[in-house]
Amino acid sequence: MREIPSDKITELVEKLCIDANINLRGDIARSFEGAYNREKTDTAKSIIGQLIENAKIAREEKIPVCQDTGMAVIFAEIGQDVHITGGDLAAAINEGVRRGYRNGYLRKSVVADPIERINTADNTPAVIYFSIVPGNEVKITAAPKGFGSENKSAVKMLIPSDGIEGVKKFVTDTVRLAGSDACPPLIVGVGVGGTMDYAALLAKQALKREIESRNENPFWAETELELLRDINSLNIGPAGFGGETTALKVNIETYPTHIAALPVAVNIGCHATRHSQGVL
Amino acid sequence: MSAGKIITAAFSDETIRELKAGDSVFINGTIYTGRDAAHKRMFEACLNNEKPPFEFSGSAIYYAGPSPAPPGRVIGSIGPTTSSRMDKYSPLLISRSLKVMIGKGKRGPEVIEAIKKYGGLYLSATGGAAALLSRCVKAAKIIAYEDLGTEAVRELQVFMFPAIVAIDANGNVFPSFC
Structure with a gap:
């Protein structure tokens, strides 16, 4: 002991x-560079440029x-x-x-x-x-957790016959409803399975996973990529002014569930989704 | 953001009407902060015909609650909060001349209608760019509702504060902002 x-x-x-709060996650900061290069309009580029500059100022001046x-x-x-x-x-x-x-x-x-x-x-x-x-x-x-994005999160109890298409529709609908409010480009945390509350916890835990990571299960890893493509075709874009990057990443976490249920939770994370970890 | 028109607060109707949805601007001059709790009070003050906490005509209200200023700084980080939470209060405030708003995200139909009717303006600042925007604030003081802490009404002197027109005086709305 x-x-x-x-x-x-x-x-x-x-x-x-x-x-x-002061040091933006390294994986998110790295993803801004790719987003800047992908964007085609001056407005979208300028907003991503602001986010890159913002992270630098926060780090240097030790402000949130x-x-x-x-x-x-x-x-x-x-x-x-x-x-x-x-x-x-x-x-x-x-x-x-x-x-x-x-x-x-x-x-x-x-x-x-x-x-x-x-x-x-x-x-x-x-x-x-x-x-x-x-x-x-x-x-x-x-x-x-900032609440501009938290307020746009949602849980829904789908039924088994809704299947993967139902899951994907609920995720994209939730992001569409969030629109420009939740500080896109987003990190989208998705929890599938468990109970109503456990799906929500899985979604929150999904936000912790790095952008470069993938779900270990090939099916869910592929679903993460498909959902990211679907979300980035919504043309919400950085800050809502249109563009290629509505989300930087979709992370899905799953758990066994009941024979009657298909719980899905979507925890919307903003481009300043924050985590810091330490071990004693 | 490089290209962009420099506009100076307090705003004339002419300045407001020249701007179109999608235009980039830089704001100079005096603006005021107010978010959820301050809006509730300003709304009630208007209903009771009490004096507002600042002169509404020509002023811009910035939906923001800053983080505390560390020693030696004018203000902490100060990005916009979600504007739609002010939608319940905005039409009345717009009708009382507080018709330039700075925030982030969507507005409801009643707000868009009021902007069109009274020739207002809704500007989007970049949500989460709060450290960058704090650099544009050159002076800050609380002028009302001090008990609300971060939600108090602050008078800010800003310089080259970047924003984009999301809804113009004619009621044109940039997609994704309604």
Whole structure:
């Protein structure tokens, strides 16, 4: 049994929240170059050019890539041979979020009650997903999620006879409805299978996967490519001004499901989809 | 963005009417921020015939809530938020002369109709280009609703702030913006 003090977790979460918001993911930054070359109009090129410049300014001046520094989504994978000492683990994570958003000059965007809407002023609480995994390490992923894109996400309970065509139609319809609102070019996270809630979690996890990656299953890898082609023929384009790049990538994650069901979730990620990962 | 017309706020009706959907512009001068919570208050102020937090005529409202300014900076990152959340409030505000709007994404039919009726303008700034846009802000101060934090109304002095006309005064809409 390995002991890890909870204040080490707080320190890591603080660092990851700041890093994720200031340093654009390398795979996304690389994909901008390809998008710039693919685009044909001055407007589309100029918008991708702004995004390239924006990432550079954020990195150099240590300010957030986007002012919407998100609700802090934290994935905490806890090795089963780890013992957390010195206090409540969830409280330690929330303290890390609190410090990261304060010390990193990140925007506090969380309201305590969905109707009353009083800002909690420290961006807590985070949305935390714990999982217990083999081993004696703790892996934390900070995934601050902006809500321009989150608001355009959707879940639908399809039925088995809807098949893959039904899945593809729901994904492209969701992106079409998002249109110019969700800060295209997008990263589209898709979860297929499980239950209603688990499909949504899969979709969120799908956003973590790098743009250069592919689903390990050849059928789903091909579906990722087909959906990307379909989405990029919608001509929404960068910021909605038309063009070749409505999405940079479609990532699909799947799970077994019930004989009666075909759950599909689409988590829309913007071009500033953010993740930062650390291991203790 | 290289080519683009430089326009100076506060805007004359002539300036507004010369612009067409798809035109690139750079904005100089004074603009104001306001998003969800500030819009609710401005809307209620209009309904109650109270004085608005700034002179609406000729002004541009920028749908934005900045991240906090680190020491030595005028403002933190400040990109546009999704405009359609202001759609419920915009037609009344447009009718009271707050008719130039800067945001991102689509507008509803009532907003487009009001823009056409009152000769307004809807400009798209690039969502997520918030660090780049913060460089265009030369001064910032809160002028109303300070209790709203990031959602307070701020007066910004901007220089060469890039935007694209998404809806012009004649109600022409760039595709994907409705």
